[in-house]
Amino acid sequence: MRAVHALGIHDLDKVYGDGTRALQGLSLAVPDGGFHGLLGPNGSGKSTLIGIITGLVRGPVGHVRVFGHDAVADPRRARTLVGLAPQEVHLDRFLTAREVLSFHGRYFGMSTADANARADELLAAFDLEGKSGTRPNRLSGGMRRRLLIARALVHRPRLAILDEPTAGVDLELRQDLWKYLSRLREEQRTSILLTTHYLEEAEALCDRISMIRDGRIVAEGTVPELIAQFGGPRLEDAYLRVMRAEPTEAPR
Amino acid sequence: MRGTVPGEGQSQPGDSPSAGTVPDGRMGDAALRAASRRGTLALSGREVRRVTKLWSQTILPPVITAVLFMAVFGGALGGELRQVSGIQYLWFILPGLLITTVTGQAFANASTSLYQARNEGYIDDVLSSPLRSAEVVISYMVGGLYRGWIAAGLVLVAALPFVEGVENWFLALLVMVLTGIIFSALGVITGIWADSFDQQAFIAALIITPLSLLGGVFYNVEDLAEPWRTLSMFNPIYYLVDAERAGITGLHESAVWLSIAVAAVVAVLVTLWAIRMFRTGRRLRP
Numbered sequence: 312m313r314a315v316h317a318l319g320i321h322d323l324d325k326v327y328g329d330g331t332r333a334l335q336g337l338s339l340a341v342p343d344g345g346f347h348g349l350l351g352p353n354g355s356g357k358s359t360l361i362g363i364i365t366g367l368v369r370g371p372v373g374h375v376r377v378f379g380h381d382a383v384a385d386p387r388r389a390r391t392l393v394g395l396a397p398q399e400v401h402l403d404r405f406l407t408a409r410e411v412l413s414f415h416g417r418y419f420g421m422s423t424a425d426a427n428a429r430a431d432e433l434l435a436a437f438d439l440e441g442k443s444g445t446r447p448n449r450l451s452g453g454m455r456r457r458l459l460i461a462r463a464l465v466h467r468p469r470l471a472i473l474d475e476p477t478a479g480v481d482l483e484l485r486q487d488l489w490k491y492l493s494r495l496r497e498e499q500r501t502s503i504l505l506t507t508h509y510l511e512e513a514e515a516l517c518d519r520i521s522m523i524r525d526g527r528i529v530a531e532g533t534v535p536e537l538i539a540q541f542g543g544p545r546l547e548d549a550y551l552r553v554m555r556a557e558p559t560e561a562p563r
Numbered sequence: 564m565r566g567t568v569p570g571e572g573q574s575q576p577g578d579s580p581s582a583g584t585v586p587d588g589r590m591g592d593a594a595l596r597a598a599s600r601r602g603t604l605a606l607s608g609r610e611v612r613r614v615t616k617l618w619s620q621t622i623l624p625p626v627i628t629a630v631l632f633m634a635v636f637g638g639a640l641g642g643e644l645r646q647v648s649g650i651q652y653l654w655f656i657l658p659g660l661l662i663t664t665v666t667g668q669a670f671a672n673a674s675t676s677l678y679q680a681r682n683e684g685y686i687d688d689v690l691s692s693p694l695r696s697a698e699v700v701i702s703y704m705v706g707g708l709y710r711g712w713i714a715a716g717l718v719l720v721a722a723l724p725f726v727e728g729v730e731n732w733f734l735a736l737l738v739m740v741l742t743g744i745i746f747s748a749l750g751v752i753t754g755i756w757a758d759s760f761d762q763q764a765f766i767a768a769l770i771i772t773p774l775s776l777l778g779g780v781f782y783n784v785e786d787l788a789e790p791w792r793t794l795s796m797f798n799p800i801y802y803l804v805d806a807e808r809a810g811i812t813g814l815h816e817s818a819v820w821l822s823i824a825v826a827a828v829v830a831v832l833v834t835l836w837a838i839r840m841f842r843t844g845r846r847l848r849p
Contacts, residue, residue: 327849362849365691369844387595387693395691401684405613417605418692420598462688 315379317341317470317502318364323373325359325526333359334371334526341470341504343378346496348517349506350550356526357506358398361474364504365395377470391419394468396460398475398506402447408458409434409443412465419466426465433461436491453480460488464495470502471495477512485509489516514546522553529553595693603698606689610676610706614713621710622717625668629660629718636781637725648783650812654726658735658807659780661715665739666746666775666800667767669711673703673750674763681754681847696842700751704834707747715739727812734819735810741826742803746771748833755840755847778804785816802826 318341325334333356341347351357362368364375366386375382375389382389402411409430416426434440437457447455460476473492477485493516495501507513513520514534522530522537530537530553534546541549614621637653647655680686689699729735749771757763778800784792795801802822809815841847 367687367690367848369848387695390691390693391595391598393691395687397687399684401687403609403680403685403688404683405616406609414605414609415688415692418602418689418694420594420601420693422601423605 315343316376317343317345317378318347318504319374319376319379320360320364321374323360323363323371323375325356325363325368325371332526334363334373337373337523337526337528339521339528339531341502343469344496344500344502346492346503346516346518347505348513348520349504349523350508350510350513350520351506351523352554355523357523358474359526360523361395361397361472361504361506364389364472365393366390391466392469394463394466394471396463396471396473396476398478400452400455400459402455402458402462404446404448407444407446408439408450408454411447411458412462415462416465421466429465429467433464437461453484456480457484457488464501467499468501470504472504474506475508476505477507477509485512492516510545510547510550520546522550524554529556598693599695599698602692602694603702606694606699606702607705610672610702611709613676614672614706614710621668621672622714625664625714626717626721629664629714630721632656632660633718633722633725648814650814651726653722654812655808655814656781657719657722657726658811659778659804660722661718661735661739661811662742662778662800662804662807663775663780664715664718665711665742666771666803667711668714669707669743669747670750670753670771671707671767672710673707673747674753674757674767675750676706677703677751677754678757678760678763682760686847690847697838700748700834700838700841703751703754704744704747704837707750708743711743711747712739729811730813731810733810734823735807737823738803738807738810738826741823741830742807744830745826745833748830748837751837752833752840755837758846774798774800777801779816780804783816799829 318339320337320339323334323337324332326332337356337360349357349360359368363371364377364382366382371383377389377392380389380392403414406414412430412433413423413426416429417423421429431443434443437460439454439457439461442450442454447458450458456476456479460473463471463473477488480488489512492503492505496503505513505517517534519531519533520537521528530541530549532540537546537549538544541552543549543552633653633656636656646652677686680689753763753766757766777795778798779795784795784801787795802817803826805815805817806819806822806826809819
């Protein structure tokens with residue numbers, strides 16, 4: 312029997328209304344329980360890819376499957392399985408921190424009691440208990456980032472997509488988040504797709520890494536595989552070689 | 564952060580003894596339906612909560628405005644304008660004030676709340692949820708209906724001691740229901756369409772408010788000189804005001820049940836239009 316991937320993407324294309332071709336025949340697979348890194352420069356297509364998986368970008372051509380569910384043709388089932396922490400921190404300013412979590416859970420179909428209990432659990436897990444009645448616009452940047460990640464996990468997704476979750480946060484919080492995400496994967500077997508510009512973060516957390524450039528996956532493998540294939544003692548060296556290669560040289 | 568990962572081994576959203584999930588934890592059809600109901604109730608509740616939390620901006624101003632209209636036209640000028648078409652002037656203008664309140668508030672709430680969610684980006688939380696387009700649109704309409712009806716209800720309560728009462732409660736409420744549906748759906752359409760607060764305010768200030776006030780709120784359209792009388796016949800809000808007047812006072816100029824039938828058809832069409840706009844995703848998703 313063929314194993315169902317947490318995320319299976321095949322030959323995905325996306326052209327925006329202004330003619331920008333954001334994705335070009337992109338294919339990617341994240342195994343169930345995998346921790347997959349997606350590295351690439353700004354504008355390489357990472358956020359477009361995440362938007363397509365989560366229903367925030369419309370009209371792609373190609374196949375996106377989340378645990379076997381077609382995320383384009385049958386998006387509702389796929390969405391129940393995905394938790395998204397977007398790159399930009401957009402939180403409902405009319406709700407308190409606890410309500411942000413609780414309402415999110417309820418939008419995803421949780422009962423009020425379950426969503427409230429889950430909100431309390433996550434507020435405690437992310438050290439936000441004391442801010443449960445505070446509105447997001449009165450929280451510090453780091454707290455808002457933590458709340459955003461907590462929100463992605465309220466409905467117990469089987470695939471968590473974290474788009475630069477540690478951008479702009481201090482070192483201590485970043486390391487706390489690393490530990491939390493590792494445990495999330497180990498203890499709950501949550502599959503994780505992580506985008507980041509911190510290569511040491513990808514190196515520390517991810518089983519496999521895909522490098523994206525101009526809307527295509529141009530390299531993929533474990534950290535040792537990527538270093539062996541592209542050279543350099545560190546992932547950073549391999550990354551720079553892949554990104555600086557002429558487009559025709561970039562391996563598929 | 565604390566050292567525990569909460570929620571291990573717990574159920575997924577939508578799980579319930581009756582609905583359940585398939586063995587690998589994915590939702591069955593019944594669970595998905597239950598999840599949809601809960602999600603719709605949650606988003607509707609969020610919209611109602613927003614109106615209630617912001618009551619000094621959402622409820623109080625339209626009530627004060629309508630009460631001031633009643634005080635000025637029904638009280639201060641009451642000696643000059645004692646009766647219109649054989650009924651007390653305050654009673655005559657009350658239906659129009661109720662319709663004006665519902666149109667303005669239902670429209671403003673749905674358009675502003677949706678536009679704010681788009682503009683500030685937090686609509687992504689809803690767009691990435693399993694809620695259907697129709698469920699999201701209806702939830703935003705619920706906020707508009709709540710604001711319009713609560714404000715109009717308070718105006719009615721304030722006016723009732725000073726007028727002769729309500730002739731036909733069923734008709735009066737039916738017209739308010741249809742008016743609320745039409746204008747909250749138009750608010751959703753505007754909230755999706757608008758690219759700026761200015762565009763959204765433009766529709767409210769230069770289309771909705773003038774049409775409301777020129778819809779025979781303060782005068783009998785049949786008493787107007789031409790071409791104003793004929794022009795007024797092309798104002799759709801005139802028929803809603805006239806039907807509401809039939810419900811409140813028993814007095815009307817047009818065919819009330821024809822107006823109700825047309826309003827019901829329009830309510831369905833604009834709601835479907837709003838759902839279609841949301842479903843296509845233009846202006847919501849790149």
